[in-house]
Amino acid sequence: MYLTHALHRALQQAPDRTMTVCGDRVRTTREVVDRVARLAAAFQGLGVNVDDRVGLLALNSDHHQEFFFASWWMGAVAHPLNTRWAAAEIAYALTDSGTEVLLVDDSFAALGPELRERAPVLQTLVYCGDGPTPEGMLNYEELLAAFEPVPDLRRGGDNVAFLLYTGGTTGTPKGVRVTDRGLQTSMMSSLITTGAALPDGVNLLTAPLFHIGALTGWYAQNLVGGTLVFLPKFTPEGALEAIKEHRVTSTTLVPVMVQMICNHPDLGSYDLSGVQRVTYGGAGSPESLLRLAMKVFPTARFTQGYGMTETCVLTSLNHEDHVRGGARLRSAGRATPAIELAVVGKDGQRLPVGEVGEVVTRGDHLMAGYWDKPELTAQTVRDGWLHTGDGGYLDEDGYLYIVDRLKDMIITGGENVYSAEVENAVAAHSAVASCVVIGVPDDHWGERVHAVIVLKPGHTATPEEIRAHAKTLIAGYKTPRTVEFVDSMPLSAAGKILKRELRAARANG
Incomplete structure (x- = not known):
């Protein structure tokens, strides 16, 4: 198999079936494949070579379908960027990866000038939003109209499909090379x-x-x-x-x-x-x-x-x-x-x-x-x-x-406590909507088990009730010694709770 295999199969078997829906935009397989082949040609026309990285900074849309497959169609590496990052983090990933062409939508077009300044490697910005094209950017639809479809290189195997940067939980973000295989x-x-x-x-x-x-x-x-x-x-x-x-x-x-x-x-x-x-x-x-x-x-x-x-x-x-x-x-x-x-x-x-x-x-x-x-x-x-x-x-x-x-394991009084087990016990309480368990510094225990809890709307609970409930399910030393109620949890762009932020805010115990 090769990276674009799915498109060719769909074109053969269901060319007129709806392939993508994004708001009011509805496109068939035939339309999508044509647009992919034209976007691949546009990338080549912008100087993108085989194995070069092409970036996308945009909220989910049908442009992702076209961008990923067009990158692979002409042999480039698709580099979707984290939409929750600050401009400095985005610029780091662009510079580190050598990404010269970047697509941006309405949510990120205003970052264009700052990204150019912070990441001089960035040569071309393509606007794929729905409003007027910002100054200094190329228009996505105009690019597609200007180029004729090119043949698919049908690359696969150990060729890199995605360059995905980790969230940078320790140090700077790392680019992960995900292959077709x-x-x-x-x-x-x-x-x-x-x-x-x-x-x-x-x-x-x-x-x-x-x-x-x-x-x-x-x-x-x-x-x-x-x-x-x-x-x-x-x-x-x-x-x-x-x-x-x-x-x-x-x-x-x-x-x-x-x-x-x-x-x-x-x-x-x-x-x-x-x-x-x-x-x-x-x-x-x-x-x-x-x-x-x-x-x-x-x-x-x-x-x-x-x-x-x-x-x-x-x-x-x-x-x-x-x-x-x-x-x-x-x-x-x-x-x-x-x-x-x-x-x-x-x-x-x-x-x-x-x-x-x-x-x-x-x-x-x-x-x-x-x-x-x-x-x-x-x-x-x-x-x-x-x-x-x-x-x-x-x-x-x-x-x-x-x-x-x-690295998140809690060592309290010489005992290893794994947060997932405690979280599962606390979350079984009828008033708990979500729970995170972390270790916080403690003069006596070294670390103490600390629960951060969001309650369900209209429900109440006390720390004592939470602790008593947890003790019915797990050993006493695993039970949270302290309990904190909050309105919401800090979330990553992928919707995961950021324990590191909770720990950092409570680093002094």
Whole structure:
């Protein structure tokens, strides 16, 4: 297979089917493929060569479909940028990657002059918004009209498909080189296990398309064929309206999105019966939330995907596991068919069942390495095994349980406490909407277990009630010694709670 295979298959089998929907714009497969081939020609006309990086700084839209495939069509690397970053961070990624051509939409066009100043490598800005073209930029639609379609290079294998920068949780962001082989291996393996994308289905794309979780959902639907509905930003109202209007059959959500949909006050007025697949990312979602979500989407098969930018999807928890419930509902599932997974100790040796260590993986799904960081790549991938930095354990049937990022483990009074276990216990309280558990400095214990909680609307609870509840589910030393109630959590662009910000704000105990 090659990167653009899905387009050629769709053109052969369903040329007049709706491929993309974005607001009032509706385009067929035939129209999209023509626009992709023209945009590829435009990139060449702008001086983009094979293996060059082409950037996109925009909210989710049908332009993503055209941008990704056009980059691959002419042999370039697609570089979608984090839309939550400040100008300095965006400029760093542009400079570090040598990205000379950048597409921007209405939300980011005003950043153009500052990005040019901060990143002199940037040669060309292309405006893909809906208003007047800003001075000094080229117009997206005019470019497409000015160029004739060019042949597809049909590149694949170990050629790099995406350059995706990590969030920079430690130091500067790292560019992850995701190859066609890695993406295809992970997607085929995941689809075999979960069937998360339905052939000829309608997929709602609301998670940001610079994040690997959203991109894998997008690519999976393209592989099996169907319609992609783009939602620029997630809101529970917007997602519910789109599901109803377009009879969405599948979507990928992060847990906080699931929670916001389930807690929406007008939820009962929306018909969600068309949804057949819900994939959510990240391990450790509270059981109470999953059970509620399965009631909210009664016709949907739920699957969980665990992985990271460097690995794409590693494990999946399939629908049968969700229905069965029990302890496995807290797991990240099992390694998908083409993935090799292990849990190792500090010496790199595999650990027995049930013993916590670092999750490692090897196979064709791995990244090609970090962009221009060979030493860091060598530290992360050793003897063919990529070290994830996640702490976890395997049970006797190969189900993986993520207990924490290794650096997030709390050591209190000499005991190791894994935040995910405590969070699951606290989240089972009927008044808790979301919970994060962190370690904060403590003169007596070294670190103490501290819970930060957002309560459900109209509910109340006291720290004592939370602690008493948690003690019924976990050992006393794991129970939060202190409890804090907040109105909201700091979120990353991918919708994940930023523990580092919570820790930093409470660094003095």
